[in-house]
Amino acid sequence: MNIIRLILLLLLIWVIWSLFNRKNKKALKIQDKPVIKQGEMVSCQHCGLHVPTEEAIKIDDTNFCCKEHSKL
Ligand SMILES: [Zn+2]
Known part of the structure; x- marks a missing residue:
């Protein structure tokens, strides 16, 4: 039972981590826009x-x- 809990915990961490990464990528795209104007x-x-x-x-x-x- 402990292994299943561990897997579920790792899965939860991965989901949170991937969601956080997506937000970071969006923020970077917004920052990239003024570079084109330069x-x-x-x-x-x-x-x-x-x-x-x-x-x-x-x-x-x-x-x-x-x-x-x-x-x-
Ligand atoms: Zn001149």
Whole structure:
């Protein structure tokens, strides 16, 4: 009888563990979404150099690669 109890206990642990893992995977997928946005590139209006959106300097819907080019 002890072996059956042990198996049932292990089965219960496995079910809880797999449910916990599923929740973790969902949380990771939500965190992955902003990474895709970081890959977006914009071109400088002065020299045409492609820079990531977060690094570009945006002035009146016009993108520049650096502060120097935004002034020109
Ligand atoms: Zn530039």
